[in-house]
Amino acid sequence: MFSLAAFAQQPKTKKEFTTNGKKITVYTTAENSNLRITSTDNLTFSAAKQPLEIETSVFVEPSKRFQTFMGIGGAITDASAEIFAKLSKEKQTEFLNAYYDKNKGIGYSLLRTTIQSSDFSSGSYSYIEEGDKDLKTFSIDHDRQYRIPLIKQAIQTAGGKLLTYVAPWSPNAFMKSNKNVLKGGTLLPEYYQTWANFYAKFIKAYEKEGIPIWGTSTQNEPMAVQTWESCIYTAEAERDFIKNFLGPTLKKEKLGDVKIIAWDHNRDLMNYRANVIYSDPEASKYVWGMGFHWYENWSGGASMFDNVAKVNEAYPDKGLLFTEGCVEKFDAKKYQFWGNGERYGISMINDFNNGTAGWTDWNILLDQNGGPNHVGNFCFSPIHADTTTGELIYTPSYYYIGHFSKFIHLNAVRVSSAVSRSALLSTSFLNADGTMATIVMNQTDKEVTYNLIIAAEKTVVKIPAHAIQTLVY
Template sequence: MNLKYVKMVCLSFSLVACNSPKEEQKNLEESPIQAQEFSTENKKVTVYTTASDTDFRLTITDQRSFSEGVQPLESEISVFVEPKKTFQTFIGVGGAITDASAEVFAKLDPKKQQELLTSYYDTENGIGYTLLRTSIHSADFGSGSFTYVEEGDKELKTFSINHDKQFRIPMIKRAIEMAGGSLLFYVSPWSPPAFMKSNNNMLQGGKLLPEYYQSWANYYAKFIKAYEKEGMPIWGLTIQNEPMATQTWESCIYTAEEERDFLKNYLGPTLEKEGLGDKNIVVWDHNRDLMTQRANVIYSDPEAAKYAWGMGFHWYETWAGGDPMFDNLAKVNEAYPDKKLLFTEGCNEKFDPAKYQFWPNAERYGNSMINDFNNGTVGWTDWNILLDQTGGPNHVGNFCFAPIHADLNTGELIYTPSYYYIGHFSKFIRPEAKRVSTTVSRSTLISTSFLNTNGKMVTVVMNASDEKVSYNLFVGNQKTVVEIPAHAIQTLVY
């Protein structure tokens, strides 16, 4: 393994030209909020690049100036940004701290633990994550299945989160501290306890039995209160991870009508009764393929819809063949503009250590993030932030990739290209930013833009082709020209 991929992440933000990343980040964080119309006047474009077959990893590679734009030719490739047209408000990018991530983290030496936290949660020397997801008791990523109650305890008298206090909670607290004291933190169950289900098993699907609807709703409330008592404020929750998938791991099936009725009659009212009515409830939490039907059923019922903040989704619909169904996001957003869209999980499946630096894995992230944001998504959450050299631990052998792996045999951290591709968004687009109209004249490139509250515009451009591309960046009636290498992603800050 080339050591350039496992070095301290702060070294990867190297200076090739212009300002240092530290200076640019300071500008991003400290520039005054601009209430007036966005202008390119007297602004430079700082270009950060990550590219295959180069040493560029979130590296400053260029600085450009704007000039008066003239009508581009059809033969040119152009990115058009119109600052006067803004859309959804961004809430952040982040990843999940699972039991697997926490178990691996605990085995690292203190310096590597600090490096990992810095790499993800520091805005200057890392990529500035602001979202966090974790599971309500066990998921597949961890050393085994468990719940917070004894088997058969319908009244939840034995409820305890002591299991999480060994590995998971300490890591979450350190992540929150590294992020500056707060993360937008939400939680998801993979399955109710076995005794509450039709198959008497946390694994292999099954359904929540009607006689346990209230008990299960109470379980969410107890979990949120227990975590908040530990000093970890919970922003929201999803109702069920992947409610249409019968998995070999923890899973539970809800039809659209069943999820609607559980939300309307049990979960929503219970959270309100328990003083947790401010928690944001996210429905669906599954792939883009069936999301429109789920939205139609739940959102068309006013008594259910009033409890739903929005819809979570994953990217795994391609398992059955075909391309990602980004259009479904646009359709849900168009039909229910008052409800939010949140990407809640994605990872590259089928771990193979020979593919740590497999570039298409990173391009999957870039393609999804740009298209998801352009279709109305407000936040984007990766799956495990850390796994070991086997792609685990996973108690059913469902080994996958993470942006960073720890080789526990050597004690080293391995940064995959996916980490840097995610960073092109999370490091520069900050919470409360507004998405700005951005289009591209050729399918060679894809792009999205956000305007931060400090007045800095951020445009992300991705080139998945085999050739370098010279493109015009038009911002209103101003333009500059930028070159992007083959198989590369760039963030332009101006």
């Protein structure tokens, strides 16, 4: 089984990074321009001295190393797979290359998919007949039409490996307190074991299809009563389900290497969930780490980036993985709205700087209506397909994500990176081949000239207004 070690751990080898003889290639994406991950400059290092307060500087310290990078990717939902199937063969190839080819595209290396239906399915469905508590009718035939073929092609395009993890949106209606896969409800205690067995059956069925499963979350968004498939777990209920059923069942079914991801919901309540689950040694031993989403701004407040850092600070031996984010409330007039891309850049830089090992977007593809979605919850994806014209529409989000996924390689290590002025955001990763990727983002309306300073060396870079750059050196 394809398995990776705990990403939260620091690497054992610390090969020294040097700027000696290195050239810096600058790639830029900017609003009101044709620059889209475009090589815009080739620079060299020169001697650095104490920067002035009136200058803007990005400081990188390669000897200070943190989490190991596990990848960036998106979710292959039923919706994405159904729309992909409607594309011409030529457009399908273009699409696969755009996401999964490191040279022709942005080199996705992570994949999330659903156990049974989600809102981004054309309708609700199950792998068993309703009432089948022994799971005798279990079959993933539904997924063989669209989803599994797309996952296999994505893996092939990515070079044969995509770190794949899964999440359920709801148990079957007969297992739940509200007798409905939609609108929340809770898993009834008498079906805890049946539901734990369900994960094992799903994982084995996908692995039989040649799709190795790295991990599973307990439940997508366990504190949200949604109009679509949803199920509520308090922190205590999730702890007990993992400790007494899911963890032991996966182990018994010889799936002990499959990582369990707790929470899989917004940053707002993640600290409480971590405290409850990780403080119980019997539950904690089964949990790889915590997944989180970015939708806490539904309350009208700002993104709670610091909560990720606080979980990382309190539980440094546990992994952190951003498991879902998308721009809600689809509006075709906003395909090229730059703020949507900037939302990705801001989140990715903050989440990585706060200890996240990987970052997963939501749907990789939706149609010109932001669907299909069986409850009308239409959203944006980085690439849309207009099924009336057969064309692919690339949004700013695709390029912002690409500034990370194309240049940070698997098993890279995040290093210390800081900026001297709030106009810029930055993060840096040292790749295993000795190259550094420093991402710099300018959220302001003005071009910014900044120093990139590493030890006693520096270079001077210009970044346009509302732009993101990756410096490779």
